[in-house]
Amino acid sequence: MSDIMLKVNDINVYYGSIHAIKDISFEVRKGQIVTLVGANGAGKSTTLQTISGSIEFLGKNLAGVAPHKIVEHGLAHVPEGRRVFLQMSVEENLEMGAYTRPRSEIDDGIADVYSRFPRLKERRKQVAGT
Helix, strand or coil, X not given: CCCEEEEXXXXXXXXXXEXXXXXXXXEXXXXXXCCCCCCCCCCXXXXXXXXCCCCEECCEECCXXXXXXXXXXXXXXXXXXXXXXXXXXXXXXXXXXXXXCXXXXXXXXXXXXXXXXXXXXXCCCCECCC
């Protein structure tokens, strides 16, 4: 069995006649941490958005697989910025992030987030959009 967890082959992205992303390929092996680094406008977000739609994970092509099924396999794309459910509380947003986890794990996971980010705990009942 291969230790390749994520494999991306020959991504190309065009915006009209502009060839924004050119032949990007990479693999992520079990136990690796891989970063995508570059200046503003270098194509980091475009690359991640593109592979969110066409990737192979643990040897399986995920093209056409429903997003909730992909998350169940432990793979998610968390976009930058303040993309939260604006009308929900901070705590409800954290619970949404854990919806595929067994209920027995959620409370401990949220407690861990609060220990890392105490300000979130202070604002757990606050509407996230504020």
